[in-house]
Amino acid sequence: MAQKILVVDDDETLLRFVSEYMTREGFLVLTADRGTQALRALYEQRPDIVVLDVMMPGMDGWEVCARVREMTDTPVVMLTAKTSEADKLRGFRLGVDDYITKPFSLAELAARIRAVLSRSAAQPEGEAAVYQVGPLKIDLRRREVLRGAEPVAVTPTEFRLLSALAGRAGEAVSQEDLVTEVWGSLRQESSSALRRYIYFLRQKIEDDPDDPKHLMTVRGFGYRLEA
DSSP states (O other), X not given: OOOEEEEEOSOHHHHHHXXXXXHHTTOEEEEESSHHHHHHHHHHHOOSEEEEXXXXXXXXXXXHHHHHHHHOOOOEEEEESOOOHHHHHHHHHHTOOEEEESSOOHHXXXXXXXXXXXXXXXXXOGGGXXXXXXXXXXXXXXXXXXXXXXXXXXXXXXXXXXXXXXXXXXXXXXXXXXXXXXXXXXXXXXXXXXXXXXXXXHHXXXXXXXXXXXXXXXXXXXXXXXX
């Protein structure tokens, strides 16, 4: 069955070009030109991924993304003309899976969509479906993190990063390996994104994020999840 994309942008010409191209690429494409319409389509149609423009009248892309994250962990790719650090940080906090900056090629957009879908569809197998690392329990099939008996609210990207580290608990994992596993080879500026998500995770899983005991930095190399 064709995977379903919801493309949200107030530019009708862009919507038409993206829809035609992605349909030829084998996707089922839904479109919306405003935030409220997008949220209705998300609820009724259950797309596999959302491609979302930041700058829209009324409810902008940031607010739509926040609403999406309240309802589902459906992957989100943001379309933006902005490339500032503050804007990217805001998106990372909301759980954005990838960015693509306007103007972009349709081939690049298709490649990024496939990469994000591939990562989100990866399913663990066998006994490694649940990791217990110190007080943390990471259930890959249920996509659930517990700290003791308390659930930890993590975004899809935070979950992928924590799972990558938990799968090699006690080992130092290089920044390059984590970037590839979590974001794939197409992601731009992924090293800075990795540092931000390490920071976000420490806020959620450490008693004192400024003096971490579990999510450790291996200076000059990468990170290690300690029991």
